[in-house]
Amino acid sequence: MRDLRVALAQIRPRLGDVAHNLAIHLDYADRAVKAGCDVVVFPEQSLTGYFLSDLVAEVAVPRDDDSLQPILDASRDIDIVFGFIERTADHRFVPAAACASGGRLLHVHQKVYLVTYGLFDEARDLAAGRHVRAFDSAHGRQAMLICEDLWHPTSAALAAADGADVIFGLSSSPGRGVGGGASELGSAETWHALNRLYAQMLVCYMVHVNRVGFEDGVNFWGGSEVVAPDGTCLARAPNFEEALVVADLPDSRLRRQRTRLPLRRDENLELVSREFARIAGERRDGIDN
Amino acid sequence: MASTTETSLQNRARHGLQLDTALAEQVLVRFIADAISKFGFTRAVVATSGGIDSALTCALAARALGPTNVLALMLPYRTGNPASRGDAETLVQALGVESHVIDVSQAVDGYLEELDDDTTPVRRGNVMARTRMIATYDQSEAFDALVAGTSNKTELLLGYGTLHGDMASAVNPIGDLYKTQVRQLAVALDLPSAILDKPPSADLWEGQSDEDELGFTYGVADEVLYLLVDEWHTPDEIVAGGYDADLVTEIRRRVQQTQFKRRPPVIAKLSDRTIDRDFRYPRDWGR
Structure with a gap:
């Protein structure tokens, strides 16, 4: 990878007010450009807000919608990773992360794991994506994953296996868990552990951006971070x-850690894919184990 | 799986109820500031009884909005404990919030005198609570403020409150805190000791005590509720963990019996999109 200066845009989107949120994006992108950054990363559903319910249908847009043009224009100066709800040609609504670069959309990741338990109800309103792919930018090979995707370690493992040196995690993570003698929110503790685990064991940079603010009494705790390999x-x-937090991600740090710990070199994709295929087959055929 | 021992279940409940008070304060202060300002307000009204719940709400609101933007409304009834009024005034002094006293005796008695039948203590208590609600909402208009609620998680789960009375509010900062956690946070915020130390009472009639009326202490109720609600334990597991079977059954019954109090009024469905059923928009729509 090329040395990368990244800006974490820990914003507070307004729920369902895309025009307002778009203005925030342009402001943060401008500030990131002035700080000499190569890429600015926003949280999950940064253009729309999170707990949308029936608002989903009103804020979802096709990925080539004119309303995204101001972000594409701004991406001539800096890569912009942001979150929105994509309306597909066949009228599904899919939570998506996009990387805009050089005036166009370089890559779109559709969230593969919707979260429908506890305080979450995504599968009522949204459809899931079906792919995890790394992509090449001018700065190197990267991947985007969205919140619940990262609660499935296989998603991060796939992104790494596909060659991502930097994983951008976009979240709208509600803060919860203030009991049991914890010194930080339970959800914050879990995310910091996940980010560190992925960075170390997949030997890559983890860039996790969470939002702040409240929606219907639920707080989003922020705490966005960059973890080195x-x-x-x-x-x-x-x-x-x-x-807006700026961090430098030098290639040398990645090189030295990959030299020390060649886990990626030794990853046995043939073994993993063969065993997963076997297990998936047995599940499909109804063999319990 | 190894069976859970008596000690470990009770210890886990007590440990789980231990609040990180600094963190809780931080979230709740931010919550109040956000929830009030989102709807274009800068002020809050709190019906302040001299009890620990309203004292905590008042203290959190004072931190979130500034003391002069909080109105502590004291609404005594003639049979109320005079000490309650004194405790409320001590709180107002300590926090530096605005205050206003309105005696609701005439309003309550005026209504009760119109009735032919004999009322019960519960009915009279409900009339008092709902009269206080009228005063609180009226004063919120006069003070250009939203009403901050004072119902804690224990009361809400047990249904131990008057619907459209003390349960009525626009924003409730303490509704996810059990009674024992309210106390922990009130201690951490250094509220007046008279408020911290007295036994909990709705003060709707002379000598009323929450714990006598409920038939169990908040301490044990919070542990059982925590295990049932937060930890997803079955009643059988909780009894096996050393809690009294009748108590667990009674608490579980109360939670189920009072579910309607925690929900908006039920709407008969006719159309394709019924409010709150399949017409679901967030409260913070566009905010």
Whole structure:
């Protein structure tokens, strides 16, 4: 990868107010350009807000919609990774992360794991994506994953196996868990552990951007961070506050850690894919184990 | 799987109920500021009884909005405990919030005198609670404020409150805190000791005590509720963990029996899109 300067845009979107949120995107992108960044990363559903329910149908747009043009225009100066709801040609609504670069959409990732339990109800309103793919930008090979995707370690493993040196995780993670003698929110603790685990064991940079603010009494805790391949947290945004945090991701750090710990070189994709295929086949054929 | 021992289940409940008070304060103060300002307001009204729940809501609101943007409304009834009024005034002094006293005795008695039948203590208590609600909402208009609620998670789950009375509010910062957690946070915020130390009472009639009326203590109720609600334990597991079977049954019954109090009024479905059933928009729509 090329040395990368990344801006974490820890914003507070307004629920269902795309025009307002678009203005926030352009402001943060502009500030990131002034800070000399190569890419600015926004949270999940950064253009729309999160707990949309029936608002989904009103805010979803095709990926080539004119309303995204201001972001494409701004992407001539900086790569912009952002979240929106994609309306597909056959009228499904899919939570998506897009990377805009050089005036066009370089790649779109559709969330593969919808979250429908506890306080979440995504599968009522949304459809899931079917692919995990890394993509090449001018700065190297990257991947985008969205929130619940990363609660399935296989998604991160696929992104890494597909060659991503940097994984952008876009989240709208509600803060919960203030009991049991914890010193930080239960959800924050879990995310920091996940980011560190993926960075270290997949030997890549993890860039996790979470939003802040409240929706219907639910708080989003922020705490966006960059974790280096050796597990060091390079930068972390404050909890609960809007912030633009800049971090440098040098290739040398990746090279040295891959040299020390050649886990990627030794990953046995043939073994993994063969065993997963066997297990999936047995599940399909109804063999319990 | 190894069976859960008596000690470990009770210890887990007690441990789980231990609040990170600094973190909870941070979230709740931000919540109040957000929920009030989102709807174009800067102020809150809190019906302040001198009890710990309304004291905590008042203290959190004062931190979130600034003391002069909080109106502590004292609404005594003639048979109320005079000490309650004194405790509320101590709180107002300590927090530096605005305050206003309106005696609701005439309003309550005026209504009750119109009735032919004999009322019960519960009915009279409900009339008092709902009269206070009228005063609180009226004053919220006069003070250009939203009503901040004072029902905690224990009361809400047990249905131990008056619907459209003390349960009525626009924003409730303490509804996800069990009674014992309310106390922990109130201690952490250094609320007046008279408020922290007295036994919980709705003060709807002389000598009323929540715990006498409920038939169990908040301490044990919170542990059982925590295990049932937060930890998804079955009643059988909780009894096996050392809690009294009748108590667990009674708490479980109360939660189920009072579910209607925690929901908006039920709407008879006729159309394709019925409000709150399949017409689902967030409260913070566009905010």
